[in-house]
Amino acid sequence: MTKADIIDGKAFAQDLRARVAEVAADFEAMAGRKAGLAVVLVGEDPASQVYVRNKGKQTVACGMESFEHKLPADTNEADLLALVERLNADPAVDGILVQLPLPSHMNEQKVIATIDPDKDVDGFHVVNVGRLATGLPGFVPCTPLGCVMLLKDKLGSLSGLDAVVIGRSNIVGKPMAQLLIAESCTVTVAHSRTKDLPAVVRRADIVVAAVGRPEMVKGDWLKPGATVIDVGINRVPAAEEGKTKLVGDVDFASAAEVAGAITPVPGGVGPMTIAVLLRNTVVAAHRNAGIALEEGAL
């Protein structure tokens, strides 16, 4: 029987989008234009196509302008960089996002480095990485910021808590660790070379699993009452022949027996990614237009 509280990311994301929509309407009234988000997709990766379609739909539903650029998989890098430069110069575009992963012939770091840091609503540009690391205002990657929003909503202050982040990617693990440090947690970043990972995880009040390995974190790795944030989205074969299902990096059934609170997959962290992207876009619009945004509005 499940003992842990289930953290409902879908509901939280819906609430955040409603707040973004209010702020976007106020922005339009003040600026005389809508906030705008440009999303660039290169190639036909099926999951990326779904994410980009949802980004466009949710941007419009929040009262913002969506600019979608779909390029064939064999687009050369120079053409993609030229598009990013045009979007940098377009005053109707407040936020730019290049959907990842890019085709293997492209250099992701070079593409991200071409985005104007003040339009980098993904928070991946080194300028924004540096701003996060030094506590300066900038854009924070959407998934980790969404995780921190869920954690603070559940736990209130995170100060003094022991946190273990499993995974050290630039998109989730590293920014997640920075955000938890900023919340005054004691942070350990664990990864594939960590010795005795279960023992490391067992020390944590907060566990963030972002390792990309289906159901790796088991219930007996957890301190009783720990809060577990599962960032994994892994498609695996389902019991029914020929079907698949989504699972996280945490073995939900055993973890929910021990944890105090846990995010499900799907319906936990995933929906926060796009909601925070919309939040970052409306924040970018205010900054780009020189309009102050009320403290705590989002």
Ligand SMILES: Nc1nc2c(c(=O)[nH]1)N[C@@H](CN(C=O)c1ccc(C(=O)N[C@@H](CCC(=O)O)C(=O)O)cc1)CN2
């Ligand atoms: N430029 C970027 N590329 C990618 C990012 C990103 O933040 N910026 N993140 C991921 C993909 N992603 C958004 O782009 C994303 C992933 C998952 C979800 C989501 O809502 N997941 C649902 C399940 C969806 C399903 O059924 O497949 C959930 O977990 O409940 C939204 C967005 C990689 N690329």
